[in-house]
Amino acid sequence: xxxxxxxxxTCCSTKTEPDVQESSCCSSPKEETSCCSSSTETETxxxxxxxxxxxxxxxxxxxCAATIEKGLSKKTGVQSARVNYGTGKLAVGAENSxxxxxxxxxxxxxxxxxxxxxxxxxxxxxxxxxMDCGSCAMTxxxxxxxxxxxxxxxxxxxxxxxxxxxxxxxxEILKEVKKSGFEAHPESTSGEEEVAKxxxxxxxxxxxxxxxxxxxxxxxxxxxxxVTVMYAxxxxxxxxxxxxxAFYAIRSKSLDMNVLMASAAIGAAIIGEWFEGAMVVxxxxxxxxxxxxxxxxxxxxxxxxxxxxxxxxxxxxxxxITEKKVEEVNIGDTLVVRPGDKIPLDGEITSGTTSINEAxxxxxxxxxxxxxxxxxxxxxxxxxxxxxxxVTTLAEDTTIAKIIHLVEEAQEKKAPTEAFIDRFAAVxxxxxxxxxxxxxxxxxLLGFGGWGEWVYKGLALLVVACPCALVISxxxxxxxxxxxxxxxxxxxxxxxxxxxxxALKAIAFDKTGTLTEGKPKVSEVFxxxxxxxxxxxxxATIESQSSHPIAEAILxxxxxxxxxxxxxxxxxxxxxxxxxxxxxxxxxxAGKPKLFEEMGVSLQESEDExxxxxKEGNTLxxxxxxxxxxGVIAVRDTIRDITVKAIERLKHTGMKExxxxxxxxxxTAGIIAKEAxxxxxxxxxxxxxxxxxxxxxxxxxxxxxxxxxxxxxxxxLATADLGIAMGGAGTxxxxxxxxxxxxxxxxxxxxxxxxxxxxxxxxIKQNIWFSxxxxxxxxxxxxxxxxxxxxxxxxxxxxxxxxxxxSMRLLKQN
Numbered sequence: 001x002x003x004x005x006x007x008x009x010t011c012c013s014t015k016t017e018p019d020v021q022e023s024s025c026c027s028s029p030k031e032e033t034s035c036c037s038s039s040t041e042t043e044t045x046x047x048x049x050x051x052x053x054x055x056x057x058x059x060x061x062x063x064c065a066a067t068i069e070k071g072l073s074k075k076t077g078v079q080s081a082r083v084n085y086g087t088g089k090l091a092v093g094a095e096n097s098x099x100x101x102x103x104x105x106x107x108x109x110x111x112x113x114x115x116x117x118x119x120x121x122x123x124x125x126x127x128x129x130x131m132d133c134g135s136c137a138m139t140x141x142x143x144x145x146x147x148x149x150x151x152x153x154x155x156x157x158x159x160x161x162x163x164x165x166x167x168x169x170x171x172e173i174l175k176e177v178k179k180s181g182f183e184a185h186p187e188s189t190s191g192e193e194e195v196a197k198x199x200x201x202x203x204x205x206x207x208x209x210x211x212x213x214x215x216x217x218x219x220x221x222x223x224x225x226x227v228t229v230m231y232a233x234x235x236x237x238x239x240x241x242x243x244x245x246a247f248y249a250i251r252s253k254s255l256d257m258n259v260l261m262a263s264a265a266i267g268a269a270i271i272g273e274w275f276e277g278a279m280v281v282x283x284x285x286x287x288x289x290x291x292x293x294x295x296x297x298x299x300x301x302x303x304x305x306x307x308x309x310x311x312x313x314x315x316x317x318x319x320x321i322t323e324k325k326v327e328e329v330n331i332g333d334t335l336v337v338r339p340g341d342k343i344p345l346d347g348e349i350t351s352g353t354t355s356i357n358e359a360x361x362x363x364x365x366x367x368x369x370x371x372x373x374x375x376x377x378x379x380x381x382x383x384x385x386x387x388x389x390x391v392t393t394l395a396e397d398t399t400i401a402k403i404i405h406l407v408e409e410a411q412e413k414k415a416p417t418e419a420f421i422d423r424f425a426a427v428x429x430x431x432x433x434x435x436x437x438x439x440x441x442x443x444x445l446l447g448f449g450g451w452g453e454w455v456y457k458g459l460a461l462l463v464v465a466c467p468c469a470l471v472i473s474x475x476x477x478x479x480x481x482x483x484x485x486x487x488x489x490x491x492x493x494x495x496x497x498x499x500x501x502x503a504l505k506a507i508a509f510d511k512t513g514t515l516t517e518g519k520p521k522v523s524e525v526f527x528x529x530x531x532x533x534x535x536x537x538x539x540a541t542i543e544s545q546s547s548h549p550i551a552e553a554i555l556x557x558x559x560x561x562x563x564x565x566x567x568x569x570x571x572x573x574x575x576x577x578x579x580x581x582x583x584x585x586x587x588x589x590a591g592k593p594k595l596f597e598e599m600g601v602s603l604q605e606s607e608d609e610x611x612x613x614x615k616e617g618n619t620l621x622x623x624x625x626x627x628x629x630x631g632v633i634a635v636r637d638t639i640r641d642i643t644v645k646a647i648e649r650l651k652h653t654g655m656k657e658x659x660x661x662x663x664x665x666x667x668t669a670g671i672i673a674k675e676a677x678x679x680x681x682x683x684x685x686x687x688x689x690x691x692x693x694x695x696x697x698x699x700x701x702x703x704x705x706x707x708x709x710x711x712x713x714x715x716x717l718a719t720a721d722l723g724i725a726m727g728g729a730g731t732x733x734x735x736x737x738x739x740x741x742x743x744x745x746x747x748x749x750x751x752x753x754x755x756x757x758x759x760x761x762x763x764i765k766q767n768i769w770f771s772x773x774x775x776x777x778x779x780x781x782x783x784x785x786x787x788x789x790x791x792x793x794x795x796x797x798x799x800x801x802x803x804x805x806x807s808m809r810l811l812k813q814n
Contacts, residue, residue, distance in 0.1 A: 052100050054090040054114040056083060056107065063257045063466060064112065067245065071110045072103070085472075087408060087479060090114060111245030111258070115161055126162045126173065128155065129183040143180045204285040207238025211278045218275070231274035238281040239265050257466045260433075261793070267459045268789055271452045279790035280463070287797025294804040308360045308379035309400060313344035316388065326378075326395045337387040345378045346398045347389035354385030361399060362744035363489020403743075406493065407486045415495025417764060418474040425467050432465035456789065457782055463792040464778040469799035473767030476803065480810035481760040490753050491741040500722045501740065501757035503703050507655060507724075507750075508694060510708040510716070511662035511669075512549065512637060514726055514747070515676045520549055520637040522557040523618055526609055527631040535631035537563050539623045542581045542590045545571040550621060550635050576663070576686040578621070588630075590623045593665075599626055606632055617671035619664055639675045642746045647677040649751035653758065659697065661690050661716070690716040707750070724750070756813055763810060767803045774799040 059065060065083035068090065072081035077099035083090045090107070094100050107114035128140065140162065144153040149167040162184065166173065170186060177184035214230030239262065246262040261284050268277030315324050316334040326344045329335070334350065337343055343356070355367035360379045367383055370376060376389055378398040395401070414422070440458030444451045478495040485492050492498050512518050527535040540558040543551035544565060558565075571581040577598075578591015589595060593603060593610060603610065606622070606629045613620055618634035647658060660681040662669050669683035682693040690706075694716055697704045706713065706720035709727055717723030717738055725738030727745035742749050778795045781787035787795075 051080065051091045051093045052103075052116070054092065054103060054107070054116055056088050056090050057113040057115065059083075059085055059088060059112060063468070064245070067258070068107060068110055068112060071251075072106060075099075075102075075106055085475060089408075111241055123152075123163045123165045124170075124173075124186070126164065126177070126184040126186055128162050128177065129185065140177060140180045140182060144176060147176060203237060203241065204282070204289055207234045207278075207282050207285055210234035210237065211282050214278065215275065228274050231278040232269070234278035235265055235269065235274075235281050238278075238285045242281075242284065257468060257796075260462050260466050264459045264463050264789060264793075267455060267462075271455050273456065273789065276456075276789040280793045283790055283793045284797060287793070287801060290801050294801065294808060308342065309395075309398070310342050310344045314338075329391055329395070331391055331394060333391045335387075335389040335391060337382045337389055339382060339384050339386060341382050343376050343378055343380050343382060343389065345389075345391050345395060346393040347376055347391045349374050349376060349387055350390050351388035352385050354387055355383045357381040357383055359489070360487075361403070361489065363487075363749050364744050403486060403491060406491055407482055410482050410492060410494045415474060415478055415499050417499065417768075418478070418495060421471055421474060421768070425471050428467055429465055432461065436461040436465060453785075457785070460782045460787055460789050460792045461779070463789065464775060464782070464796055466796065467771065467775060468796060469774065469803045470768065470771035472800055473771055473803050473807075474764050476807040477760050477764045477767065477810060480807050481756055484811050484813060485753060485756060488749060488752065489743040490749050491743065492753070492757075493739050493741075497722060497739040498757050498760055500703065501705070501754055502761035504655065504705050504722065504754065506657040506659060506697050506702040507650065507705045507707060508659040508661055508697065508716070508720065509678065510690070510706075510713050511660050511664070511672065513709050514707055515643050515660060515678075516637040516639055516672070518549060518637065520553045520619065520635045522553055522633060523636045524613065524634040525631065526606075526634075528605055529628065529630050532631070533561070533563055535623055535633070536561070537566050538583055538588055538630065539590050539621065539633055541566045541568050541583055542571065542579050542588060542623075545581070546573065546579060549637075550619065553635050554621065554633060586625060588623065588625055590621055593620060593622055596622055596624060596629065601626065601629065603629060605629060614665050614667040615671075617668050617675075619668055637672075639672065640746060642748050644675070644677055646747035646750055650754065651677075653751055653754045655754065657697075657702065659693075661685055661693050663687075688715070691719045694719045707747070756810070759813060760810055763807055767806060770806075771799055771803060 056064075056068065059068075065085045068083050069081050072078050072090075072092065077095045078092060079095065080093035081090065090103075092100065092103055094103075104114045140155045141153055144150050144155075144162075144164060147166075147168070149172075151165045151167075153162065153164045153166075155162045162177070164173065168176075174184050210230045211234040214227045214234065217227045217230060242258040243262045245258040250259060261280065265277045265280050268274070268280060309326065311325060312323050313326050313329050314336040315322050315329060316336050321336055329345060335344060335347060339354070349370055349372050351372060353369070353371040356370050356376060357367050358364060358377065358380045361377045370387075375392075376382075376387075377400065378395075379400040393399075436458045439461055440455045443449055443454045448454075474495070478498055481498055482492050482495075492501070509515050512520075525532050525536065536554070536558045540555050540563065543554045566583050568581045568583040570587070571579065573579050574589075574591060574595065577595040578589060580587060580589045582588070589599070596603060601624060603622075609632060610620060610622075613632070613634045618636050621633045621635060622629055622631075623633065624630045650658060657680060658678045660669065660673050660676065660678045662672070662681065662683055663685050664672070664683055666683045669681050673681040682689075685693060690713065694704055694706055698721070703721045705722040705724055706716045707724045707726060708717055709725065717725065722740065723738040724740045724742065726742045726747065740753065742753070774795055778787055778792060782792070
């Protein structure tokens, strides 16, 4: 990926400006973790080649990520461990496969659950509900293993997962597991929610029940000892998990929220505040449950794309049509896709015509007409015609699989704001923790009150010491925004680029193929010597060696009129100006007027015609020798209808300046700029001049984005503060070269992307200010004795929940 930080330039083999015939290669700290902070991989992906990924369940706040990292890093055989709280993923590097197998158990010891992010090829994964010991897993394995249709089965008690390779239907698998006395749910379905609904609330409800009994008992004359026992039970039931997690956090030398809450609950019990301790535990459990549920919805914003592709495909074989799992389909196989079915894999239509709804890939709601030879994508909907499709990619390499992979990588990258807050938290938390200890000890030693009073205030200060809401404020908003954008056909490569998009002041557009259709057509032909057919034959012969859009327009125009090409040799491109070749012993040139001016060829005879055609917005190809102009071919590209609407909507988002970059002459550029509605244009640019134009805008103090096709505009995309490629669904290069990729081949989604970015920045600011003000208010209210221990817990977990819910608004923006 080309990033603005690296300022890479790559070879751009063919420019798409109408009046440029051919263009040559234009090459022109140490990691910290503390409470509520995890590893600071600012611009690196979470997973490297030799690592394996796991989804982590049960993380309450970013401090849990630090606990897992530190805990695993000390294990023999583990070379690296990095956790991203925003996506809930762990990447582990280990010496051998045996270490990877032990990771779920090691994570369970730390108080969390780890599930492999990928499953074995040919296997299905199910979540098992109801297991309470390792023997339960053995029971299921033995029962399923006895079934003739089950080839292999593995059940992990630590992860609650069953991986099975079988020949049964999904309903039969669920029924067989039920016979074993348990309940199964397919991975990536409601089973995930069922687990959350059965395990976590039961603990929380148990704690709440004993808290309520104790509270009622205190008003009904029940013995104080019995009331205390009720409160103690509430603390024990609700506090077991955080206490266990706190133990491992302390052992890992990590200061996380579990340590602070467990300390507060135990401290409250020691000084006789049993109700306060029970209330702390209960509110903490409720808050974490709600946070966990909310975060899972956020994390699933992109995982839901996985459900768009069908699990099975109809494959045409010699024996007829066979149903296979998509993982078992090979490149070259022929798929049968019925009307109303989703396309299982990327491929090329070999038979049939239809309309395809490509919204999952491009975000465009209007169906696209498809016929033999056209490309189709996995996850898109075949609306009306029966098709036969030749498979071109395996299941793991489809366009939608690449989108999911790129988006997950993007969600794992830290934005500058997030990295700064993590550094702030690393300093803030230990300072407040030490301050809490001093509050407990110093005032009573100096005679300013009793120990109970100051220990209570110190415990309250301890609770508000972890800035969970502040640290969550940025990553949750970024994960939500990137996930939303992906669903609408826009890939944002990371939080850095999301922030930059929200701060843009100017956007520069490549003209051809971006603002215009990119398919110029011959509008007029004038022969000054000889006839038009002879002129076209000579021009087409030279242009036949080029793949440039203008060359293709001239060749197409010639072919339609059945004009034969001439014999020739010595063909050569003249970078940025045109091309030449020797035809019937005479060297002939085709290119810009500038090419002939530099050779000293007089344009007087054709001057009036050239001037008129340029004023009408045509791009000109002059054909001639070193002595004279033979004729001129006028070519014109048309503005896309959607371009004008997109430019207008960009103005409404507050974009100050929109600039067009083109190699056209000033007259043509001015006409097209006016039609498109851009505010400024740079004309007569050589390929390398686009970089200079971007730099000029930057020197004017503007944050500049460059919009191009992702292939031919790589240097300009890299030079701009933000590179935006258009038409990513058609090319892998576009998906790799830019910071933001519009999967559709038009600008329709650009205004929405800019609007989403601005809204994300506003929400991040709201979250940060809300978190800081809530924390400041809690700290101030502790010392007058206004803020009780349970209110401190409520302020902390409540603020975190509000921040998450506020960020989730980005999931719903269209």
